[in-house]
Amino acid sequence: MEALKIGIMGTGGIASILAETMLQMPQVALMGAGSRSLEKAEEFAARFSLERAYGSYEELVKDPDIQLIYIATPHSEHYSNAKLCLENGKHVLCEKAFAANYAQAKEMTDLAREKKLLITEAMWVRYMPMAKTLKEILHSGIIGEPMTLTANLCYLISDRPRLIKPELAGGALLDVGVYTLNFASLVFGDEISDIQSSVIKTESGVDAQNSMTLCYPGGKMAILNSSLRVLSDRLGIIYGTKGYLVVENVNNFEAIRVYDAKRQLVETHLQPEQISGYEYQIEASREAIRNGWTQCPQMPHKTILAIMKVMDELRRQWGIRYPFEI
Template sequence: MFGRFKVGILGTGRMAELMAMTLKSMRSVTCYAVASRTKESADSFASKLGIKKAYGSYKELLKDPKVELVYIATPHSEHFNNVKMALLAGKNVLCEKAFMLNEKQAELVFNYAEEKGIFISEAMWTRFHPMRKKLQEILDSGVIGEPSMLTASLGYNVASKDRITKPELGGGALLDLGVYTLNFASMVFGNDVDDIISVCTYNDEGMDMNDSITLKYKDGRMAVLNASALSMSDRSGVIYGSKGYIIVDNINNIEGISVYDENHNEVAYHKRHRQKTGYEYEVDACIKAIQQKLTECSEMPHSESLMMLKFMDFIRKRNDITFPGEWNGIDEIDEDEFYDEAEEDDFE
């Protein structure tokens, strides 16, 4: 463990466990500490995953001088307060997607981090994967000609999960699943969007369960995106060009990329290389950026996180999707807040 980069995890849910397993498989980094809102939960998690330190509150972990990077794996609704708390403690931050509930929250924490020289990134893992670069190489080669349209879908039957059903947790399919389709479109076509058309269906609490989103770009290209918290989808992305098309198998963690010509013949197939969990790439990128004294990762710069949230804010407004309390405390960051405020529940 000597000399290895030390990561602390806030939260003990599914994503926290996946990250702890990832860190355990890496040589240059260790999962040094975990924090929950109860000591019992933290102790159980630490014992199960072989973590050295277990804290019964987030602030205890954030006060540990040995923690070099904090990974935040709490519900969307808690990201803003948890990130603020970590930044006020001077900790570098990797926060799960969706990064915040809205663009204003993200803008505030990014501005503070940049002002103080603290690293922070959204853990949008697809942006860090090597297959993202491979997809871009294929597009740049011109093998399918000029791309003009794409489709992408991501759906899982998760409608019974509290993080999906509850407005107070920042629920709905958009922030949990639609964010992946939006990021896929952004990685392929960029963000020069002229209009967004969206419709959705709702649960009894007003959270979106099915989302259909169409992006119209200023150069005439289009992206048609679907996200569902009710149904399983094929998770595919298809990019249509003037001389052929590309089918991406699993936009959530690209497993393979098939290239077809104008006669529908498969002319190339690119298989994903072996990976640990797929989360190791974002951890590596964060460590490199921190060591270079940067405040963001080139793979997922702050500007991209802000743009994705801007799109989702627009979509939510169009579909009248609101979260209670999401506009609270976004005027400024009070540097006394870390010492004065009671810790928020993480709803684990």
């Protein structure tokens, strides 16, 4: 298969990391980036020596050479951006959170299937080798049956305007809490029997920090925390009937340490060398397109939709609705 031709929609921080990553991947060709400002697009293209700069998203999706578009725009824009890409025959790799709500996400996945195009969420940890390693460790039975897990992901990012604006679908949940929900989903699946939560809001009305407790069939439980206001250890801990394991950094699994019933360290699994970690989701998208799939097995549509539904319920409990939802 010849190199997959990719365009980036958006020119912010994530887009920059993606560009740096793709330039080190011979199996893909980064053609250019699109912005709502031609000046920003040209500056981005110059910085990464890209052939093309697009002064509008419409111009980007009309380029006949581009096959896949990576959407790196604010959460509030993913729905309209993805529809624009799909309606113009482009495959889509969409930054998390996939959409602002379940209804948007369902329409996006339905349209992709209708158009026979790939759409998947750039929840990078699910595509990484360490996600497979985690599943293999759990399947081995070394910690017995996993019954409880905790995960927290908190950053000092409340000064970023994008994250506190309701009109941009801001808040801790869609930006960082989504990682803790995916960690729980990787371990316990998506069949949830009960959801309880607490929230502290910003003055603008989005969630500044939250605590979520999810219950699953068989008496299993996940306790999750996320925040824009504090710095956390980013640990994910899975407690089993014969031991437990600790995942260092649920946002990019750096190590998995396994402990026995005596709390003695018995195994350590380290993250393999990577470019940035983003290469795995790009390669998974390339494989899916090659096979004619509309979704990636690492992040199937049913899981994307299940997690969006959980986030909708959490926001319902907190009384948070974005202006464009009302």
